[in-house]
Amino acid sequence: MKVRSQLWIAALCSTVVSLTAVSLTVASLTVASSVPALAADQEHRDSQPPQPIIVTFDASGAGSGTSNFCFPECGTVADSINAKGEVAGYYIDNEHVAHGFLRRRDGTIETFDAPGAGASHYLGTVSSGIDSAGTISGTYTDSNSLSHGYLRTRDGDFTTFDVQGNITGLVTTGMNAEGAITGWFGDSDDRAHGYVRNRDGEIVTFDPPGSIQTFPESINPDGAVTGTYGDESGGSHGFLRKRDGRLVSFDPPNSTYTLPFSINTEGAITGTYQTGPASHGFLRAPDGAFTSFNPPGSTGVFSSAIDSAGTITGSYNQSVGPVQAFVRDRDGAFTSFSAGPDGTTQNTTPLAINAKGAITGYYVDENSVSHGFLRYFNQDRCEDDKDKH
Numbered sequence: 001m002k003v004r005s006q007l008w009i010a011a012l013c014s015t016v017v018s019l020t021a022v023s024l025t026v027a028s029l030t031v032a033s034s035v036p037a038l039a040a041d042q043e044h045r046d047s048q049p050p051q052p053i054i055v056t057f058d059a060s061g062a063g064s065g066t067s068n069f070c071f072p073e074c075g076t077v078a079d080s081i082n083a084k085g086e087v088a089g090y091y092i093d094n095e096h097v098a099h100g101f102l103r104r105r106d107g108t109i110e111t112f113d114a115p116g117a118g119a120s121h122y123l124g125t126v127s128s129g130i131d132s133a134g135t136i137s138g139t140y141t142d143s144n145s146l147s148h149g150y151l152r153t154r155d156g157d158f159t160t161f162d163v164q165g166n167i168t169g170l171v172t173t174g175m176n177a178e179g180a181i182t183g184w185f186g187d188s189d190d191r192a193h194g195y196v197r198n199r200d201g202e203i204v205t206f207d208p209p210g211s212i213q214t215f216p217e218s219i220n221p222d223g224a225v226t227g228t229y230g231d232e233s234g235g236s237h238g239f240l241r242k243r244d245g246r247l248v249s250f251d252p253p254n255s256t257y258t259l260p261f262s263i264n265t266e267g268a269i270t271g272t273y274q275t276g277p278a279s280h281g282f283l284r285a286p287d288g289a290f291t292s293f294n295p296p297g298s299t300g301v302f303s304s305a306i307d308s309a310g311t312i313t314g315s316y317n318q319s320v321g322p323v324q325a326f327v328r329d330r331d332g333a334f335t336s337f338s339a340g341p342d343g344t345t346q347n348t349t350p351l352a353i354n355a356k357g358a359i360t361g362y363y364v365d366e367n368s369v370s371h372g373f374l375r376y377f378n379q380d381r382c383e384d385d386k387d388k389h
Contacts, residue, residue, distance in 0.1 A: 054339055056363070056373045059091040059101040059109050065369045067094035069121050075370030078103070078360040080129045080352045083177065087360050088130035089372055090138070098124030100138055100152070103372070114140035114150040115158050125150075128183070129175025137175040139183075147171060149183065149197070163195050163203055174218040174225070182216040182225045194241070196225060208239040208247045216241075217271075218262045226263040226271075238271065238284070252282045252290045260284070262305040270306040270314075281314060281328070295326045295334045304361075305353045313350040313359050323347030327359070339363040339373035348373070 063074025074096065078089040087103040091111070097119055102110045114125045117140040127138035134154035141147045147169035151159040163170055168186030175181050179199035184192045194214040195205045207214045208229045216227035223243040230236050238260040240248040251258045252273045260271035267286035272279050281303035283291040294301055298316035306312045310330035315323050325348040327335045339348045340363040350361035358376040365371065 050377045052337070052375050052377055054337070054373055054375045055107075056339060056371045057103065057107070057109065058371050059089075059099070059111055061093050061099065061111065062091040063094040063096070065367055067096075069096040070094045075362070075364075076101075076372040077126075077362050077370070078351065078372035078374065079127050080175070081354045081358055081360045081374075082130045082132055082134070083355050084132070084134075085354065085356075085358055085374075085376070086130060086134055087372070087374060088127040088136045088138075089360075090124075090126040092124075096121045098126050098141075100125045100127045100136065102130070102134070102136060102152075102154075103374075110156075112152060112156065114138070114152070115160060116140060116142050116148070118143040118145070128172045129181065131175055131179045132177040133179070135175075135179055137172045137181045139171050141169075149181065151179075151181075159201075161197065161201065161203075163205060165193075165205075173216055173227075176219045176221050176223070178221060180219055180223055182219040182227075184215050184227075194225070194227065196223070196241075198223075204245070206241060206245070206247065208237075208241075208249055210249075211239075214239075217260060220263045220267065221265050222267070224263055224267055226260040226269045228259050238269070240267075240269065250284060250288070252280075252284075252292060261303065264306045264310070265308040266310075268306055268310060270303045270312045272301055272303050272314075281312070283310075283312065291332075293328060293332065295324075295328070295336060298326075302349070304349070304351055305359075307353045307357060308355050309357070311353065311357055313353050315347065315349045323349070325350050325359075325361070337375065339375065340365055340371065350375075 058076045062076045063070040074092040076091040078087050080088045085105050090098050090100050092098050100112045117125045123141045125140045127136050129137045136152045139147050149161045149170050149172045163185045165187050166185040167188045170185040172181050172183040181197040184194050186192050192213045193205050193207055194216040197203045210231045211229035213230040216225050219225045225241040236257045238250045238258040254275045255273040257274040260269050263269045269284040273282050279300045281293045281301040295316045299319050300317040303314040312328040315325050322345055324336045338345050344366040346364040348363040350359045353359045360374050362370050362372055
């Protein structure tokens with residue numbers, strides 16, 4: 001099963017990255033002395049940048065890497081997050097069967113399988129998006145190894161769908177807040193074509209001019225789609241399909257291989273491109289202008305998601321050490337982070353970011369076992385005793 005850049009990973013147990021809480025006690029102060037003291041303390045706290053919180057999690061039944069069918073390609077993948085902080089994803093069990101999950105704001109995880117999903121090795125159910133109503137989109141592979149699309153409502157009701165001409169499999173890759181879905185399907189010549197399915201179930205297929213393989217990746221609230229297409233010469237280019245169906249091809253300067261992964265509300269696009277053996281992140285502004293970037297110390301970049309404010313997240317390779325995650329703010333400043341324990345995490349890969357800057361994805365531990373993570377800021381009240389994602 002090939003889904004979202006072939007993410008096959010594993011999970012064993014839940015880990016919570018603990019954060020130290022600092023409490024201040026003010027007592028036995030006169031009114032005259034307490035006011036300036038409190039004001040000074042408030043000024044100090046206001047001057048400190050907000051600190052992110054990271055929690056990790058696994059769906060029940062996620063593979064531990066102990067099965068010959070599993071290792072090292074099992075585990076929990078958190079794939080998407082909506083504005084409410086609900087996370088959708090999938091996990092692969094010890095028999096290498098995929099299952100979907102929804103992680104609610106209170107931290108509970110519901111697992112599910114789409115009707116008709118196969119229950120044998122390398123089959124099952126994966127997710128690719130979650131909208132503002134909590135509806136999840138995804139792909140399931142049946143017992144004949146043919147993949148199809150599905151929608152699952154917050155209440156657990158399913159709708160399955162296909163595109164006319166789907167011969168070798170349909171994959172969903174993106175969903176916007178209004179419930180429109182994009183993805184691709186394979187024809188009898190094993191060529192991939194893009195599609196958009198609106199919330200009413202109407203489907204339109206498309207290919208950029210010159211494309212022999214079309215792979216949409218992301219759809220924004222306006223219905224604009226971005227992704228990659230391949231041409232006859234073996235080149236890979238980015239495309240933008242506007243809401244009215246007009247198609248624009250693009251490549252960052254000197255790119256030999258262009259892979260867009262995400263488009264935000266304003267139409268800004270981020271992704272990865274290559275110049276020879278080196279890979280870089282890029283930002284394509286709504287006016288078509290490009291900005292290339294590399295986190296400090298990076299030798300290769302995977303830029304996976306962009307939010308409405310222009311904050312970008314992804315991961316990067318280092319010459320020595322694990323694959324690190326990064327956040328790039330709209331001014332170009334970078335912050336690196338690892339979702340797992342220091343010294344034992346092989347890689348951290350963000351896959352989605354919501355409008356509040358909450359990031360979800362997965363990390364792989366020292367045993368090649370993978371776990372979902374959620375990174376957010378305390379003021380969003382995303383994870384505490386009363387209000388959890």
